[in-house]
Structures are given as C-alpha cells and as structure tokens.
Amino acid sequence: MSRRGLKTLKSGVQSIIGGLGDLLLPPSCAVCNALLDDPKQVVCPVCFEGFERLAQPICASCGQPCPESEFCPECKSSDPVCSIRSAFAFGGSLAEAVVKLKFESRCQLAPFFARLIFESSLPGYDLTKIDLVIPVPLHSAKLKERGFNQSALIAGQIAGLLRVPFDYLHLARSRPTESQSKMKTRFEREQNVKGAFSTTKKHPLAAKRICLIDDVVTTGSTLRACAETLTKAGAESVIATTLARTIHW
Numbered sequence: 171m172s173r174r175g176l177k178t179l180k181s182g183v184q185s186i187i188g189g190l191g192d193l194l195l196p197p198s199c200a201v202c203n204a205l206l207d208d209p210k211q212v213v214c215p216v217c218f219e220g221f222e223r224l225a226q227p228i229c230a231s232c233g234q235p236c237p238e239s240e241f242c243p244e245c246k247s248s249d250p251v252c253s254i255r256s257a258f259a260f261g262g263s264l265a266e267a268v269v270k271l272k273f274e275s276r277c278q279l280a281p282f283f284a285r286l287i288f289e290s291s292l293p294g295y296d297l298t299k300i301d302l303v304i305p306v307p308l309h310s311a312k313l314k315e316r317g318f319n320q321s322a323l324i325a326g327q328i329a330g331l332l333r334v335p336f337d338y339l340h341l342a343r344s345r346p347t348e349s350q351s352k353m354k355t356r357f358e359r360e361q362n363v364k365g366a367f368s369t370t371k372k373h374p375l376a377a378k379r380i381c382l383i384d385d386v387v388t389t390g391s392t393l394r395a396c397a398e399t400l401t402k403a404g405a406e407s408v409i410a411t412t413l414a415r416t417i418h419w
Contacts, residue, residue, distance in 0.1 A: 181266050187384045200276045213267065220263030221286075224256060224415070228293060234417055242418075244356065244389075250384070252397035252408040253354040254321050256415035257290035264414055268385055272320050278395040281321065283385070283413045284327030293407060299379060305327035305365070306396055309343040324413065325383035340373035341396060350392060359391035367399040376404035379413055385391050388416040 197206045199214035206214060229236040231245035233254045233353040239246075241406050270276040288297075305325035313319055322338050329336035330407070347366050352358050369375060382396055387410070 176339060200270055200279050200282075201263055212278055213263075217267070218264040221267075222259040222264070223290070224259055225258060226293065228255075230294065232415075233387075238392065244418075250390075251394055251401055251411050254341040254387055254393055254412065254415070255295050255409040256412045257287050257292070257294040258414045260386050260388075260414035260416045267370065268320075268414065271323075272316070272385070275317070277318070277323060280323035281327045284324045284331060287324070287383075287411060287413055288328055288331045295334055295411070297381065297411075300334055300381045300409075302375070302380045303332065303334060304341050304380055304382055304396075304400070306340055306345045306376045306392055306409040307338070307341055311346055312343075321384045324385060325336065328381075328383060328411075337374070340375060340414055341371045341400065342368055342370070344368040352386065356389040356391060359389050360395075363392050363395040367396050369399060373403060375400060377406050380405050380408045382408060384410070384412045386414045386416070387412045392394060 171394070197209045198204060199206060199217055201217040202214060204214045204216070224233070225235050227237055228234060229242040229245050230240050231248075231250045231253055232242060234242060234254050246345050260268075266285075267276075267279055273281040274416040303319040303325050305319060307322075308316070310321045317336075325338070326336045343366055345366050347362050350362060380400055382393055382400075384393060387393060390410070392409040393412075397410060400408050
C-alpha cells in the first residue's frame with residue numbers, strides 16, 4: 171500500500187476510534203463532568219451560570235468595578251504602564267474551570283475561554299488595533315513541570331480570532347518567582363516579580379501595539395512587570411486582558 175493510502179487508512183481508523191469513544195464516553199462538562207446535550211459545548215449551562223460578568227462602571231486603569239470614581243483607591247496614586255480589562259469576576263464555577271485548565275490539563279477550556287474574552291465588551295479597548303498578542307510567560311522550570319502555559323493556550327486562540335500574530339518567544343520569565351497567591355500584599359507581589367521578565371536581544375516588539383494575555387489578575391503586578399519590560403523594549407503601547415480578575419472592593 172502506498173504511503174498516501176496508509177495515511178488515509180490511519181485517518182479512517184482514528185475517526186472510527188474517536189466515534190466509538192464518543193459513544194462509550196459521552197461529552198461531559200469540563201468543570202463538573204455532567205453530561206452535555208450538545209457535543210460542541212465545553213461547560214454545562216449550570217456551571218456557566220456561575221460565570222459572573224464584571225459590572226460597570228470600572229476603574230479606567232485596573233478594570234475592577236469602581237462605582238464612585240474613574241479610578242479605584244489603588245490606582246488613584248499610581249501611573250500604570252498599562253491598563254487592564256477582564257471579562258469576568260474570579261470565583262465560583264469560573265474559578266473551578268481555571269483550576270481544571272491549569273492543574274488538570276483540561277485544555278479544551280483554552281479556546282472556550284478565548285472565545286469568551288473575544289466576545290466580551292471591554293470598555294476603552296479596541297482589540298482590532300492590536301499588532302501582536304503575547305501571553306504572560308512561565309519560567310522554563312515551571313513550564314517543564316506543568317507541561318504547558320495556560321495563558322499561552324488562551325493567547326494563541328485569541329490571536330487567531332483577531333487574525334494577528336501570536337508571539338510567545340520574545341518575552342521570557344528570566345528568573346523563577348514564588349507563586350503570587352502566596353503574597354499577601356500588592357507591595358509583596360510587586361517585589362516578587364520585579365526584574366523577573368526580559369526580552370530577547372533580537373525581537374520584533376519595537377513600535378508594536380501589544381495585547382498581553384493572562385488567565386487571572388489579582389493586583390496586576392505581574393501584568394505591569396511584563397508591560398514595563400515590553401515598553402522598555404520599544405513597544406508603542408501595551409494593554410492587558412484576562413479572563414477573570416479578583417475583586418477587592
């Protein structure tokens with residue numbers, strides 16, 4: 171049999187096996203494992219109801235709800251290097267979904283999250299004017315341990331939806347850092363990631379309008395550290411977008 175014939179046969183066998191798998195293992199919710207009526211769904215309606223969209227008005231800088239003024243108390247006294255927008259509040263079934271992606275390798279959630287971000291209304295943002303999409307990088311040791319960067323999976327999908335280049339090579343986490351979840355204050359988080367990011371000597375970042383992507387933002391320290399590095403590398407502008415953010419007020 172020719173090589174092309176073998177390839178066709180292999181493809182047919184894989185399709186049959188996949189079909190049998192769907193019959194034996196019906197599609198289930200990536201969060202709660204409930205059976206799904208529609209095989210195209212990723213999350214069941216009950217879990218999706220727990221995804222809380224961020225209410226407006228929001229802080230013009232960090233993007234968290236801020237009904238009393240243009241800027242939240244933390245951002246009034248600072249001059250942020252980038253603004254941040256998030257689609258949802260972090261908590262409930264959305265928090266469970268993020269954990270499933272990061273620590274249980276439910277990678278089918280990445281394109282689902284990307285679509286949610288892409289279809290969300292992000293005040294003050296025009297993603298059609300972006301030149302480049304970049305994920306917040308993991309340190310090489312953490313990447314080896316986990317096997318993938320969840321933010322890169324989401325960012326790659328968003329770049330495809332926006333039809334702009336996706337760059338995961340030229341921004342790096344140059345030293346390992348403690349998990350930000352272990353830091354109690356914004357100052358501790360800022361110190362933890364200070365100087366933790368760098369760009370390669372030869373990079374295509376100069377004069378680019380960049381969109382940084384992460385899964386969750388708490389204080390924004392990591393995103394600001396990345397944005398500062400990109401700005402020093404010559405980026406024209408940097409905005410940051412996440413699936414969810416922790417609400418402080």
